[in-house]
Amino acid sequence: MNYYLSILLISISIPFIFSFHKKIEFYKKFNILPKVLMFSALPFIIWDFIFTEIGIWGFNKLYTSNFHIYNLPIEEILFFFFIPFCCLFTCHVMDKYEFTFFKDINFKYINYLLIFSLFMTLIFNDFRLYTFVCFLSCILVLSIENIFIKKIDYDLFYSLFLVIFIPFFFVNGALTGLFFDKTVVWYNVEAILGFRIVTIPIEDLFYSHQLILTNLIFFKKYDC
Numbered sequence: 001m002n003y004y005l006s007i008l009l010i011s012i013s014i015p016f017i018f019s020f021h022k023k024i025e026f027y028k029k030f031n032i033l034p035k036v037l038m039f040s041a042l043p044f045i046i047w048d049f050i051f052t053e054i055g056i057w058g059f060n061k062l063y064t065s066n067f068h069i070y071n072l073p074i075e076e077i078l079f080f081f082f083i084p085f086c087c088l089f090t091c092h093v094m095d096k097y098e099f100t101f102f103k104d105i106n107f108k109y110i111n112y113l114l115i116f117s118l119f120m121t122l123i124f125n126d127f128r129l130y131t132f133v134c135f136l137s138c139i140l141v142l143s144i145e146n147i148f149i150k151k152i153d154y155d156l157f158y159s160l161f162l163v164i165f166i167p168f169f170f171v172n173g174a175l176t177g178l179f180f181d182k183t184v185v186w187y188n189v190e191a192i193l194g195f196r197i198v199t200i201p202i203e204d205l206f207y208s209h210q211l212i213l214t215n216l217i218f219f220k221k222y223d224c
Contacts, residue, residue: 003063004075004184007174011167012082015089026092032222033085040215041080047133048072056130056191063184083171084215091160091216100159107154111146115139118206130191134203134210141210151220152213161212168208172200 001009019026051057052071064073094100118135125131145152170178176199177183187201195202 002065002075003182004059004073004175005065005078007171007184008075008078008082011086011171015086019089024093024096026089029088029092029219029223032219033088035222036088036215036218037081037084039218040084040211043214044080044211045072045077047137048076051130051133055188057185057187060182060184060186063182080211084211086167087160087164087212088215088219090164091156091219094160094163095153095156100155101162102155102158105155107158108146111142111154115142125193128191128193130187130201130203131193134207138206138210141213145213145217149217152216157213157216161209164212169197169200172204172208173198176200 015026018024019030049070049072052059059073059076064075067074069077118139122132122135173179174182175184176187178199192201192203197205
């Protein structure tokens with residue numbers, strides 16, 4: 001088993017097993033998950049195809065399988081299903097037990113401040129393609145949800161984002177060479193700002209933000 005697949009299987013194992021726990025019962029949502037995960041994954045996979053093709057990032061063949069879909073190793077495709085599954089499982093548990101941190105905070109203005117900050121970062125920094133696309137897409141997803149959809153409980157969302165930061169750090173760190181000197185995913189330094197959380201480009205934080213938010217939007221849509 002290769003390194004990338006090992007990371008994914010370790011990540012999903014506990015959420016999947018505990019989905020069947022009688023006090024959690026996330027398995028009851030399994031009927032909607034294929035639609036949720038597929039619709040959420042599609043734009044990110046297309047983005048991944050394009051950025052891999054033009055060399056914004058790439059994958060170390062030593063740590064992935066030889067089976068590819070177009071230019072992506074199968075593990076990278078699975079990433080967009082396994083990791084969001086873990087996030088949705090965590091969100092389900094937190095929602096079920098009303099475990100949140102920010103009950104008295106109005107996130108409408110915080111989201112607008114985040115949108116403004118990302119926009120200003122784009123204006124006042126040299127053009128970096130990953131930074132530009134990542135921040136712009138984050139602005140668009142957040143704006144569309146806040147202005148038109150308005151279904152997300154941001155107390156829950158940002159509590160979830162805080163809770164999963166530690167596993168995010170370990171999973172993304174493992175992919176970017178934090179452990180065992182094994183870099184699965186490399187980035188073109190000309191396409192990023194250069195600010196990192198140890199080995200993780202700061203852009204990945206906002207990439208994760210919109211990936212999770214997109215999955216929650218579709219989860220809310222189909223969870224009737």
